[in-house]
Amino acid sequence: MTQTLPLDSTYCQQWRNGKWKTISVIDALIQKDKPVRCHECHGAIVLMSEAHNGTTRAHAEHRPSFNGCRLSYRFDENPRKNPNPVLPPKKLDASDSDWNSAEINAAVFAYLEMLGLEKQGKPFKKTSYYRKLAEKYNRTQKAFEYRMQNISYILSLMGKDWIEGLKPAKNVGTKVGEQIEHFINKYEKVDRPLVVAYEIKAKEAAKKQAKTPPKGNSTPEKNNSTVTQYKRDPEVKGWVLRNSKGQCENCDSPPPFFNVDNEPFLEVHHVKKLADKGSDKIENAIALCPNCHREFHYGKNKSELVQKIYKKVTRLIPE
Numbered sequence: 001m002t003q004t005l006p007l008d009s010t011y012c013q014q015w016r017n018g019k020w021k022t023i024s025v026i027d028a029l030i031q032k033d034k035p036v037r038c039h040e041c042h043g044a045i046v047l048m049s050e051a052h053n054g055t056t057r058a059h060a061e062h063r064p065s066f067n068g069c070r071l072s073y074r075f076d077e078n079p080r081k082n083p084n085p086v087l088p089p090k091k092l093d094a095s096d097s098d099w100n101s102a103e104i105n106a107a108v109f110a111y112l113e114m115l116g117l118e119k120q121g122k123p124f125k126k127t128s129y130y131r132k133l134a135e136k137y138n139r140t141q142k143a144f145e146y147r148m149q150n151i152s153y154i155l156s157l158m159g160k161d162w163i164e165g166l167k168p169a170k171n172v173g174t175k176v177g178e179q180i181e182h183f184i185n186k187y188e189k190v191d192r193p194l195v196v197a198y199e200i201k202a203k204e205a206a207k208k209q210a211k212t213p214p215k216g217n218s219t220p221e222k223n224n225s226t227v228t229q230y231k232r233d234p235e236v237k238g239w240v241l242r243n244s245k246g247q248c249e250n251c252d253s254p255p256p257f258f259n260v261d262n263e264p265f266l267e268v269h270h271v272k273k274l275a276d277k278g279s280d281k282i283e284n285a286i287a288l289c290p291n292c293h294r295e296f297h298y299g300k301n302k303s304e305l306v307q308k309i310y311k312k313v314t315r316l317i318p319e
């Protein structure tokens, strides 16, 4: 509590746009539905309008009464904290949109700390992490637990380890997913190519039956970043994966494992590499099992592989 607040019961605090604002009772009465509290002791108050005959000004009265507040007309000269302060309204959980970046940052920080402890074989209590975050950010512990599962999911998309007991939950939007990725990279102090938004969009694209195949891009742009990365079209990746029906387009076998979404793990490879000015189009992209994918990059017969795949997969157009 700062000393600059007017010691005056014609002022109060009202919950406005996510914070307590000290305003005049007259202004607070304009938005009657918003929670109010005493700006001095933070206890419950009732707002009283100005009397019609002008004898009393609009003011706040302590109800239930509290003798420990200097603003109460029953003040007992012994100032103390109100034992029952009015708390901000509980936020709705589970919706992405109202999570601000400070909350996501704090969740990622706590998550990586737990992951570090787990890797060192040290004990930790997930619930005490959730409790601290829930108190600080006025959300339920459950909301933070769910957010942690989203972080597991983002780590899985990045090909990284996640905490054993936090099953990846994929219900996370592109925007929050990107923020989680950003904070992970920040804490790990690495400048790696961003993949999360692209992967989430590609998964969405793989689920839908496209009326026409995506056009893609003949000359994908480079991102301005210290790491070279091309702006790939998630629609192209999604279409190629869906079209493969879960089989490697080179060896025709199902992939050796499933990802956390329980989808067959296939990778999309550009036959003429983007770095060699290949296009990001379905005519230049194939779904491969990890074995074949490595072979297309590192195999001693890789140029023969390319010639064979052009014959085998008829949608491909040599570039």
Ligand SMILES: [Zn+2]
Binding pocket: 038, 039, 040, 041, 042, 043, 062, 069, 070, 071, 072
């Ligand atoms: Zn008070």
Ligand SMILES: [Zn+2]
Binding pocket: 248, 249, 250, 251, 252, 253, 288, 289, 290, 291, 292, 293
């Ligand atoms: Zn294969």
Ligand SMILES: [Zn+2]
Binding pocket: 268, 269, 270, 293, 296, 297
């Ligand atoms: Zn590749």
